[in-house]
Amino acid sequence: MAVKEILLLGNPSLRQKSDRVDNFKNADVHQTVNDLQDTLNDFRKQNGFGRGISAPQIGVPSRIIFIDVEKPIALINPEIIESSNEMMILWDDCFSFPDIMVKVKRNKEIKVRYRDVNQDEQIISANGSLSELLQHEIDHLDGILAIDHAVDSKHIILKTEYQKYHSIRNVSPHPF
Numbered sequence: 001m002a003v004k005e006i007l008l009l010g011n012p013s014l015r016q017k018s019d020r021v022d023n024f025k026n027a028d029v030h031q032t033v034n035d036l037q038d039t040l041n042d043f044r045k046q047n048g049f050g051r052g053i054s055a056p057q058i059g060v061p062s063r064i065i066f067i068d069v070e071k072p073i074a075l076i077n078p079e080i081i082e083s084s085n086e087m088m089i090l091w092d093d094c095f096s097f098p099d100i101m102v103k104v105k106r107n108k109e110i111k112v113r114y115r116d117v118n119q120d121e122q123i124i125s126a127n128g129s130l131s132e133l134l135q136h137e138i139d140h141l142d143g144i145l146a147i148d149h150a151v152d153s154k155h156i157i158l159k160t161e162y163q164k165y166h167s168i169r170n171v172s173p174h175p176f
């Protein structure tokens with residue numbers, strides 16, 4: 001069990017591009033996957049939200065993300081290979097700025113190719129909130145944060161105020 005410290009907005013490491021994983025036999029890859037899972041579970045226990053995390057958020061500059069929606073999945077070297085032209089607008093948050101909500105614009109549907117921990121190639125198709133989650137986490141690998149996708153500066157707000165003025169989470173007044 002290794003719960004890692006999550007880097008916060010302003011830490012320059014969050015803005016760096018992460019390296020591809022080439023050597024899957026390297027024990028560090030498996031260690032990072034385990035640490036991401038432990039850190040995600042711990043964050044969720046403490047904060048009541050959280051579906052995904054990326055290696056750079058725990059200070060490891062490798063192209064690894066870990067999501068836990070219906071089941072836990074580690075995605076290594078994930079790449080978006082298809083994106084719908086159709087966009088969606090929705091509220092997003094991030095472990096690296098847990099007190100902030102930002103309204104972002106994302107592709108509604110995407111297809112992602114990645115390697116699993118056994119180095120086998122996998123493809124995942126996602127739409128809606130899973131699509132948003134994958135785009136969010138893959139962005140972290142390129143040093144891009146959700147605030148960079150804000151629809152405008154008025155839609156970067158404190159979570160306390162979001163909770164006062166928006167009763168249902170992640171429901172956009174705009175049609176997808």
Ligand SMILES: [Zn+2]
Nearest residue numbers: 093094095096
């Ligand atoms: Zn994030």
